[in-house]
Amino acid sequence: MQTAEDLARTLGRIDGRGYKAYQDIAGSYDFGRFQLFIDHVQGDPFAAPTRARVRVAQGLAGFPPRLYASRGRRVGLQDYLTRAFLRAASRYFHPGQGTGKSGLCTVDRPGQEVLERTSAVAGEAYVEVRLSVGLPAAGRTVLGARARVMLCRDLPRTVEESLFYSALDAAAVNAHVELFEDQEALRSQLRDRGLVAFVGAGAVLPRESGVSNRPLVGPQVVAFAPPPSLEVEFQVPNRGRVRGMGIPRGVTLIVGGGYHGKSTLLRAIEAGVYNHVAGDGREWVVTVPGAVKIRAEDGRRVAGVDITPFIGRLPQGVDTASFSTEAASGSTSQAANIMEALEAGATLLLLDEDTSATNFMIRDRRMQALVAKDREPITPFIDKVRQLYLELGVSTVMVVGGSGDYLDVADTVVMMDEYRPRDVTREAREVAAAYPQGRQAEGGQGFGRVAERVPLPQSFDATRGRREKVGAKGRGTVLYGREVIDLSAVEQVADSSQAEGIARLIHYAAERYFDGRTSLRRGLELALSDVESRGLEVLSPFSGHPGDYALPRLFEAAAAVNRLRSLRVRQHGPAGGSPGGPEPRFDKPLP
Ligand code: ADP
Numbered sequence: 001m002q003t004a005e006d007l008a009r010t011l012g013r014i015d016g017r018g019y020k021a022y023q024d025i026a027g028s029y030d031f032g033r034f035q036l037f038i039d040h041v042q043g044d045p046f047a048a049p050t051r052a053r054v055r056v057a058q059g060l061a062g063f064p065p066r067l068y069a070s071r072g073r074r075v076g077l078q079d080y081l082t083r084a085f086l087r088a089a090s091r092y093f094h095p096g097q098g099t100g101k102s103g104l105c106t107v108d109r110p111g112q113e114v115l116e117r118t119s120a121v122a123g124e125a126y127v128e129v130r131l132s133v134g135l136p137a138a139g140r141t142v143l144g145a146r147a148r149v150m151l152c153r154d155l156p157r158t159v160e161e162s163l164f165y166s167a168l169d170a171a172a173v174n175a176h177v178e179l180f181e182d183q184e185a186l187r188s189q190l191r192d193r194g195l196v197a198f199v200g201a202g203a204v205l206p207r208e209s210g211v212s213n214r215p216l217v218g219p220q221v222v223a224f225a226p227p228p229s230l231e232v233e234f235q236v237p238n239r240g241r242v243r244g245m246g247i248p249r250g251v252t253l254i255v256g257g258g259y260h261g262k263s264t265l266l267r268a269i270e271a272g273v274y275n276h277v278a279g280d281g282r283e284w285v286v287t288v289p290g291a292v293k294i295r296a297e298d299g300r301r302v303a304g305v306d307i308t309p310f311i312g313r314l315p316q317g318v319d320t321a322s323f324s325t326e327a328a329s330g331s332t333s334q335a336a337n338i339m340e341a342l343e344a345g346a347t348l349l350l351l352d353e354d355t356s357a358t359n360f361m362i363r364d365r366r367m368q369a370l371v372a373k374d375r376e377p378i379t380p381f382i383d384k385v386r387q388l389y390l391e392l393g394v395s396t397v398m399v400v401g402g403s404g405d406y407l408d409v410a411d412t413v414v415m416m417d418e419y420r421p422r423d424v425t426r427e428a429r430e431v432a433a434a435y436p437q438g439r440q441a442e443g444g445q446g447f448g449r450v451a452e453r454v455p456l457p458q459s460f461d462a463t464r465g466r467r468e469k470v471g472a473k474g475r476g477t478v479l480y481g482r483e484v485i486d487l488s489a490v491e492q493v494a495d496s497s498q499a500e501g502i503a504r505l506i507h508y509a510a511e512r513y514f515d516g517r518t519s520l521r522r523g524l525e526l527a528l529s530d531v532e533s534r535g536l537e538v539l540s541p542f543s544g545h546p547g548d549y550a551l552p553r554l555f556e557a558a559a560a561v562n563r564l565r566s567l568r569v570r571q572h573g574p575a576g577g578s579p580g581g582p583e584p585r586f587d588k589p590l591p
């Protein structure tokens with residue numbers, strides 16, 4: 001291994017030469033207190049940045065083993081190191097003094113969520129941070145002296161201030177790690193307590209703006225106060241007792257006047273599948289891992305989904321047992337979104353009337369009288385929501401401001417009243433009894449079939465031209481070969497790095513598991529279990545710096561496959577593969 005002096009010398013030698021001369025610095029360097037690995041050198045100042053890593057032996061870094069002993073703690077520590085490095089780097093690195101990305105030195109930037117990501121690793125042997133570096137240039141000329149200041153002076157300072165335990169605020173590191181562990185512990189207890197979500201007392205749910213994930217601050221903020229009848233208490237390992245509102249299994253309505261905070265509560269519950277940093281306001285909003293936000297998404301593609309529980313007999317004999325379309329309607333898209341979530345293993349559906357198709361949600365008595373059932377293909381959600389719970393054990397939390405018919409099917413009704421929740425379950429029952437809605441139930445004998453689908457291998461082609469193209473462009477777009485997958489309506493994708501992780505996970509599953517016999521769910525489960533046993537890096541095509549991405553959930557990865565325009569599937573029997581299910585059925589190839 002070369003030394004820091006060797007690196008300085010090389011940079012001196014190539015000063016003033018063409019940008020390609022930077023290729024000479026690829027390699028490993030011993031800086032004494034840490035090692036620098038320059039894994040991939042960018043081809044020009046505007047290209048994707050140089051990928052490098054800094055590694056500090058744990059013997060020197062000095063993090064106590066308890067901070068990385070379990071997965072729950074390790075992910076918390078890795079997140080802390082990422083943020084600490086970013087903080088320190090912002091003091092020394094000021095990109096923009098030169099061409100393109102000159103002067104950049106950063107790591108993947110986490111948001112309010114604490115996710116497992118490739119940005120940093122911490123373990124018994126070492127701590128390591130994965131850098132993106134913009135090697136400085138004037139035009140296309142190497143600025144060797146400036147690169148030397150970056151890599152041989154400012155980088156060691158950043159490392160000293162962020163990757164050694166003794167240089168960090170020990171209380172802050174421990175608190176960060178312990179909060180993450182507590183959130184995980186709380187989430188794992190929900191099921192045994194018969195709950196699907198928890199909203200802590202004092203939580204701040206509203207966000208700064210529609211485009212920001214940061215908490216709203218100011219005197220107008222109403223902190224969350226649990227209604228006494230729904231109050232529960234949990235014991236978590238570090239914080240001890242936490243108190244808040246428990247949302248029970250079953251069907252829960254969030255009702256209330258417009259602008260009283262209904263959607264804000266639901267969005268916090270959606271986000272509760274992830275852990276949040278201290279100060280977010282939603283640190284103690286925790287939801288079961290199987291929670292999936294469902295919405296209408298007209299225009300989306302659908303491939304071979306059995307939507308018969310909700311929709312039958314479409315005009316012109318269109319098959320809904322294996323429903324395919326290039327552009328679904330509001331109601332068919334919402335039905336497909338539910339069936340795909342169930343197929344992927346959802347245990348909690350989250351719906352907001354603001355983003356639902358009205359005719360999917362309800363068909364009232366008058367419409368039933370005017371349009372006979374045999375002219376209406378849609379069985380509205382109201383007739384299925386109890387079957388979902390009673391037969392499949394799938395709970396629902398939904399925002400309903402307009403349709404009182406839902407009072408008949410609810411187990412729990414929470415009213416938001418000037419941002420304060422009230423348990424109005426009893427009043428809701430009384431109202432339902434006093435004003436019978438007189439609808440005919442249309443749900444039939446049972447919920448119906450949840451079909452598992454098998455993606456055909458030819459669905460997946462990661463090449464574009466002669467190169468592989470697998471990645472993301474922002475939070476809402478996954479790029480896969482020549483396909484552009486729109487995830488803007490898949491609301492639980494946390495950030496662009498997670499979108500990147502989705503792309504990598506799909507590609508990994510396509511290369512190893514989607515063989516034409518393995519179901520979509522199973523293939524993704526196998527890929528995720530490889531990640532669990534061998535680390536997030538298994539998804540990377542690179543050795544060394546793996547690239548910047550975060551671990552996705554199975555649901556969002558499945559959602560991306562489901563929106564892939566090249567997806568071809570066949571169905572194989574009911575979900576869970578119960579014997580005696582129908583024979584495999586092949587969908588009509590899409591035009
Ligand atoms: P609804 O869905 O009931 O119509 P929203 O949840 O969209 O209402 O909230 C309406 C507005 O009130 C939003 O601007 C939101 O940020 C704000 N808001 C929500 N909850 C709170 C709260 N607890 N304190 C202060 N403002 C809030």
Ligand code: MG
Pocket residue numbers: 262263264354
């Ligand atoms: Mg709303």
